[in-house]
Amino acid sequence: MIIVARKGLTADELDNIRERVEALGLRTHISIGGTRTIIGCIGDEARLGHVSLLSIPGVDSVHPVMRPYKLAARDFAADRTSCVQVGNRTFGGEACLVAAGPCTVESERMMKATARAVAKQGATVLRGGAFKPRTSPYSFDGLKEEGLRILARVQDETGLPVVTEVLDPRDAALVAGHAEVLQIGARNMQNFSLLREVGQLHRPVLLKRGLAATLKEFLLAAEYVMSKGNMQVILCERGIRTFGAETRNTFDLAAIPWLKSETHLPVIADPSHAAGRRDLVAPLSFAAVAAGADGLIIEVHPDPGTALSDGDQSLDFKGFAQLMRDLKAFAAAAGRTV
């Protein structure tokens, strides 16, 4: 932490600042310039975290210099990407993995049809929501336990591991009993009870970035899960909220290489929610892989026009097949396979 003093700092004020910092167990290093005095605080920055340094008379501004996340930081894994095993495949390895499926589990029949169709095109994970967060209390919010049972049967039958969202800490174990991968949705990225709960399970967690979360907050959310012992976190950029009105969200493409440079965790992208429009899903997918993404999660529905949710952004089987064919060349250009 670096403390910059106000112009005209008195000797008493400087002494007081120094004492306050040292009382917290840090050493100080004073640098008196022509116009400003600077107090370097040496030691464990976290000890200063809860203290109101700006309240100390004479303090003008405060600059943290350490990264607040430890387990999620790149250094922690000796600079390699961590591999998160899902079924017999790994996120973070050479291959870009693709999860695909409908927004919502609507029936066993549609899930099986979708599972077979997407697996045939190379998807290695099946997505589908049983518990659905909906902006309005009057919207359909999923088949819940019945949806989970459908997912479990499809997972068993097709061998395709399933990712599905958990919304409530009380449901975490139940969801983990039916699906291989637990998804934390964008709205719950800072639902700390839920993060801690999935941190205690031994299951891969697909963590989506919140709509208004900075990338540092995103990594701190991952840190919540990891600090409870579960290191199997996959990060997912899915678009942020900005003034932009032409797409559902603003796909923050640069988040992908930024995260890859800051953390050892695998990073994937959700082009469907970012775009909100079917015709933009393919170009966003290609771009994500070109920028270094370790995978994609894509909404696919047997008949998007009748989907119970997110039909506008879902691909049909034919559209998904085309995307997977075209994706190969971009993955190859990035030195990856699909």
Add this chain to the structure above:
Amino acid sequence: MIIVARKGLTADELDNIRERVEALGLRTHISIGGTRTIIGCIGDEARLGHVSLLSIPGVDSVHPVMRPYKLAARDFAADRTSCVQVGNRTFGGEACLVAAGPCTVESERMMKATARAVAKQGATVLRGGAFKPRTSPYSFDGLKEEGLRILARVQDETGLPVVTEVLDPRDAALVAGHAEVLQIGARNMQNFSLLREVGQLHRPVLLKRGLAATLKEFLLAAEYVMSKGNMQVILCERGIRTFGAETRNTFDLAAIPWLKSETHLPVIADPSHAAGRRDLVAPLSFAAVAAGADGLIIEVHPDPGTALSDGDQSLDFKGFAQLMRDLKAFAAAAGRTV
């Protein structure tokens, strides 16, 4: 819902659109213009909510015309502001009510001192966090149950009703057992499990706007609570996240009169979190009341320089006393009392 067709719509496409809409139980009204055909959908718009109208061939754009919230809408209360009773005072009445207290419950001693100090200046509710949401898993996250017990004792002893945050649906009943008012924080505005849980309790709910929530989403979050039977919702504007870097959040002042015109629920403001800086708390408070706020919630700490959280934005007792004195004239100008 109004559907605008693409240029060059064929008669078959038009028939198909009409059939799809009518199959959902709505009537259609076709308006064929020189360049565009428009299909008005008459009936319950909610029935169209889950259908992907944009996927129907020939559809260019779709415009909802109804408000998605019902219970929270102004009409519902015959155009009056609903009064939410807290202790023996009411939010939404003639008086602007002020909740005040520290960010975090640190000890019984400081809570009692604060309760007495703020009550003396006219505050009618005591705030204080027992469960604290923290961006980092390594930050102090509150005294939890011990904090609740302190709040309950201070509430009993001073008669000042307490508002405190509930973070986890499993804790809702526990918190309701100790505090008069349940706060849903900004990060949990779309934690739908939690909203439903507090919707089943008979307690006033202080609902804070999410960092990236539109005002319609905010009202739909209130609708979640109300649709479970709990009509005692107080809305709180506390700043949104924008590119602005000079304040902690961007105080969306216009949200106050906008909400007052759209909903019958009482609306208050949290200038402390909006500003993030002690010196801006008073002007933001005056502005909120001038714009029609029904109350304020303000962070006050006996010694902000040593606060365990949010010290930079907390007033000391003297600062709070000054604010309350100055506030009276603004409330009077707005035809209110404090």
Add this chain to the structure above:
Amino acid sequence: MIIVARKGLTADELDNIRERVEALGLRTHISIGGTRTIIGCIGDEARLGHVSLLSIPGVDSVHPVMRPYKLAARDFAADRTSCVQVGNRTFGGEACLVAAGPCTVESERMMKATARAVAKQGATVLRGGAFKPRTSPYSFDGLKEEGLRILARVQDETGLPVVTEVLDPRDAALVAGHAEVLQIGARNMQNFSLLREVGQLHRPVLLKRGLAATLKEFLLAAEYVMSKGNMQVILCERGIRTFGAETRNTFDLAAIPWLKSETHLPVIADPSHAAGRRDLVAPLSFAAVAAGADGLIIEVHPDPGTALSDGDQSLDFKGFAQLMRDLKAFAAAAGRTV
């Protein structure tokens, strides 16, 4: 400027950083901590402004510590608010001044009627656009020179000083020949040619904040004008662009007290453009004055329903009269007059 070094900085890298900084005429102060080394740069920070410090091997992050504006900074005026004289009134004095009038000069008749109506209610400046910036090239963009001549005649006849926008540096002298106050619109806040041009005129400048401008960038835009010798700058907060969809812009109320604490220049607010809706203009006006604004600029039109632009946000004469009556109490509460 403070330079924080990367973990594992070598002695050679440190020497190189020091040499590079000292070669620019600054002194350095090295502080070697347990995990990080910090290099304080002492002297004129501006000398480092154009150099890529992040490109120097071993540098992790760079933190400026000085304010980049000098003439606009509060210190410059020995902590007083500068008064900008407009006609025989002053912005920045005890009185909150109100500029009022239509978005666009439509005819001499309507301008005279408006001037008389707003003057009667206490407005001290008349607004009206002769050159209008329009998002579409096909929209009406003002009466231009004919509009200026109308403004000049109305100014002469009624004695009400006129504020009108200048869009092009080639028109600056022409506009100054007809109107008392030159307005720089939000879209031109960083049109540096235009800022320099009005900086060479001896006329008050009403500078509107850009839609996406930080407050520091806003003050630097004022600094452009001032650095050319024209100190008569009035700052105007008029809303910023965010994800918010319910109002035309997001009124950044906190900008008012923040600016008042950072600069000696007078600060006013434009509630009409911030809200974009007539019914929110009054509450936003009251709030701005409550937060310390030195004045307001409000759109008023004899018949908003027929206005050539911005009719939705314009008050009619009756609405303006009501606003001015109600405003008095808020100004009084703030220790001001209207």
Add this chain to the structure above:
Amino acid sequence: MIIVARKGLTADELDNIRERVEALGLRTHISIGGTRTIIGCIGDEARLGHVSLLSIPGVDSVHPVMRPYKLAARDFAADRTSCVQVGNRTFGGEACLVAAGPCTVESERMMKATARAVAKQGATVLRGGAFKPRTSPYSFDGLKEEGLRILARVQDETGLPVVTEVLDPRDAALVAGHAEVLQIGARNMQNFSLLREVGQLHRPVLLKRGLAATLKEFLLAAEYVMSKGNMQVILCERGIRTFGAETRNTFDLAAIPWLKSETHLPVIADPSHAAGRRDLVAPLSFAAVAAGADGLIIEVHPDPGTALSDGDQSLDFKGFAQLMRDLKAFAAAAGRTV
């Protein structure tokens, strides 16, 4: 335009709305639903543009249905991409073209060295600023006319066409006399005087998206240039301003395919300004090409550590060579060449 009436619309109000719309030369189509009446306005929507429909009693909301740009719309060019000729190459053809060079023209020597280096790697346009927009009036703002003369000589000598920014309408002809392509920077995207001025020149215009411009506003800015007769507009996505703090701007990748579907104009990307960090330039470049960009503009400097501006985001020659080598495979995957 579709007008939705308020609940409880009276017959008189409906008649009045109809009369007002028809008086403007449009026909109306009334659709009376169970809860709402809808008035379709048939004819030239532009005629309604300046009228305050929301001011008419009984009107609740207004929905435009036409695109406001004509010449820039995809339809205008019969659905092909327009080719903009620059030197003997075309933007919008099969090849992705790359413009490269320093932020600022610093000397003839560095410009020649850079021109040769980037041409050797396949760049087909040289970039370099002679007039520089700077946030602070105290920053170096370019060599101006001397810079233009250097550019002209380097253009002549190397045969590499030059793109450089024009800031002031008074300089447009001068800049066009020295450089092949005129750049309109992000800050000037809505400097309508400047847009009209370059619209009258017969020169390709590289138009950068404003920091807070929606894509519709971006196309309307292009429409300004085109409506004056100059159809040679190249659009450039360069990042927008959001809450995101980890990159200089937020690269709106989805803007590329969205624009490609809405307009026939060529679309390129500026990864350097979007990222603000050298290490992110390559992944953003690959992503842009993968998403369908027709080209890139990249900052390259012989020695970024000594650059007079934007050194942090500039590649050196080696870095640029590597990027160009790696880019080929992504272009090939997109069915393009570099």
